[in-house]
Amino acid sequence: MLNSFPSISDNLKTIFEKVKSAAEKSGRNFSDITILAASKTRSTEEILEAYNSGIKVFGENYVQEFLQKFESLNRYKKANLSWHIIGHLQKNKVKYIIGGADLIHSVDSFALAKIIDKYSVLKNTVTNILIEVNLAGEKTKNGITIDETHNLVREINKLRGLNLRGLMAMPPMGKDNRIYFRSLRELLLDINIKNIYKKNLSVLSMGTSDDFEAAVEEGATIIRLGTLIFGSRRSKLII
Numbered sequence: 391m392l393n394s395f396p397s398i399s400d401n402l403k404t405i406f407e408k409v410k411s412a413a414e415k416s417g418r419n420f421s422d423i424t425i426l427a428a429s430k431t432r433s434t435e436e437i438l439e440a441y442n443s444g445i446k447v448f449g450e451n452y453v454q455e456f457l458q459k460f461e462s463l464n465r466y467k468k469a470n471l472s473w474h475i476i477g478h479l480q481k482n483k484v485k486y487i488i489g490g491a492d493l494i495h496s497v498d499s500f501a502l503a504k505i506i507d508k509y510s511v512l513k514n515t516v517t518n519i520l521i522e523v524n525l526a527g528e529k530t531k532n533g534i535t536i537d538e539t540h541n542l543v544r545e546i547n548k549l550r551g552l553n554l555r556g557l558m559a560m561p562p563m564g565k566d567n568r569i570y571f572r573s574l575r576e577l578l579l580d581i582n583i584k585n586i587y588k589k590n591l592s593v594l595s596m597g598t599s600d601d602f603e604a605a606v607e608e609g610a611t612i613i614r615l616g617t618l619i620f621g622s623r624r625s626k627l628i629i
Contacts, residue, residue: 399443401619412606428616434462436620446470451477453486460490478532485509493518495558495595498532500545510551520558520595525570536577543586556593567601571608
């Protein structure tokens with residue numbers, strides 16, 4: 391008999407149980423956590439299998455790939471399929487995603503925020519964003535420092551085309567990331583206590599396939615899972 395690999399549906403059943411368990415351990419509800427499928431290089435068939443198995447939010451790293459999939463799967467948007475931009479966003483690509491992406495996770499400068507605001511105002515819409523925080527000060531990663539975050543929140547507060555929802559972080563690989571998840575949660579709480587933004591922030595995008603249970607226990611509201619859902623990543627996109 392040939393060995394068969396778990397299907398996307400099977401993988402998700404296991405993930406749902408683990409997320410439920412982690413949520414219960416921290417006194418939270420499963421419904422408080424959004425499981426985002428990081429769908430870079432994944433085919434529309436794989437995305438639809440995940441969608442039909444209960445995933446409604448998909449995250450893309452590259453604008454061109456997002457646009458191809460958005461066009462291909464646009465009819466599912468009415469059935470609550472949601473697209474997020476989770477990778478580094480180049481300023482010259484911003485105009486292409488406004489109105490299509492429901493949330494941008496990776497705002498890491500006021501310059502980028504102003505460009506998103508500019509095109510949002512031009513399109514008569516408001517764009518939901520998160521600030522990306524580089525918690526460990528890693529030079530190889532994007533994001534601003536914890537100390538810079540308060541000031542960026544104040545600046546974003548002046549822009550009418552943006553709706554800041556919260557914070558995003560990708561802690562160091564191979565570390566005990568619980569301390570970093572806790573740090574991001576405490577930073578969000580501090581911003582809210584100090585009333586720096588016009589409303590309370592509530593979104594914490596943190597946790598990936600390697601550490602999502604700890605992230606949920608520490609307050610994640612969005613976890614970003616790729617290989618755990620889809621299996622090993624392809625090197626090329628297949629539409």
